[in-house]
Amino acid sequence: MKKQSENIIPEQRRALVLGHIQREGVVSVQKVAQLIGTSVATVRRDFAELANRGMIVRIHGGAMLALSQQTTFEPDYHFTSKVFVSEKEAIGKVAAELLQPRQSVLFDSSSTVFQAARFVVERGIPILALTNDLNIANALADAPRVELKVTGGSLRSGSFTLVGDPGRSFLGSLHVDVCFLGIHAIALRPHHNNSGSNKDPCATLSDTSLEVVAMKRQMVRAARKKVVLVDSSKFGISAFCDVCTLDYIDIIITDRNIQPDQQRCLERNGIQVIIADQEKVEKTA
Known part of the structure; x- marks a missing residue:
């Protein structure tokens, strides 16, 4: 490394x-x-x-x-925003490049998803953006071609995250094109089944807080395409509460430090894995 x-x-x-x-x-x-x-x-x-x-x-x-x-420990935003910065920037850039003009996009509350929002502003494409993160909302507010909606809810202590109603109910009424989801942990547990399938139904995404998980579950349900933005340190661990299993997810964007067996497990579950090249971001900075 x-x-x-x-x-x-x-x-x-x-x-x-x-x-x-x-x-x-x-x-x-x-x-x-x-x-x-x-x-x-x-x-x-x-x-x-x-x-x-x-x-x-x-x-x-x-x-x-x-x-x-x-399982329940969650560093505050000042920690998460300063660790694996180049990896998160590269992941965010790749995510922003996936979007098409005039799509509706959910931006989950996450320091990695925040980087995607930054690069969306840099691209200057017209989208409808929805988020439960005040920091992300602030970044997107500078983009004249972004129509911005904020979910509402209660502000979690030590973060920019909005949770609970009315935001949770609002998310439950949506049907959007894309969700950029951040996650605390992705457990890739060995599993043997007798169905002849190579998929691993025990592989799950999890997070540290029930109220945060409730928001993420609504986002997953609301989106046609679910894209997880996650640095490689989050693989192989579990957090307090499950958000969903891997079969709900379409794409995972991560960094080049993901282990080969972890990538194979994701792909075996039908996930498109995109490796973000942080050197490209550093060269264009």
Whole structure:
């Protein structure tokens, strides 16, 4: 994996550290230092800060995700927006390029989906956009050719996400062309069945909060084409509550760090997997 630069702010570095712990479960100080390209002493300080926040538990020589947070833990937006940034930008760019003029598009509340909204504005295509994310709404509001609708609802603490009614009921009345869905976890559990099918009905998308999951389920039901925008750290883990099984999803856009067996599992379930090239985004930036 490509090393990260030392020239990043501490909060962004801690987001990277937390991302590695979330993906691996248990990590050593030395491994994290090597992965993000910083000193062991700096990683130890970051471990201490994350432990003080209740996000991780320190163990001899390393750290692990706090057990009480393994399925319901949700980093706040300031963390999620600063981790895997180049991957999310590349995913967002590819997603925006899938859209056709005058389509109706649901933008789920997600730091990766936010990048898709940014690139939609850059493309300048006319669409009808609907979202339950105030940050995404703010980005789309700058696009003169975007007709914007915001779902309404209650604002979740520490985020830009609107949940509950009237937004949930509003989503339940919609029929849209495309949904860009963010997700906290995609479990790809081994499954053997006697039907002769290669599909894995146990593969599920899940998230950390019942109220968030309720909104996502409505979005999945409302959209003709469901496109999941997710960085590769989200594969192989489960969160608190299931949103849907893979057979509801049409396309998954992710980064090049997805494992080959994970990609094969997705494709075996009939999912079109698109790998976003972050180098192309970096060259055009």
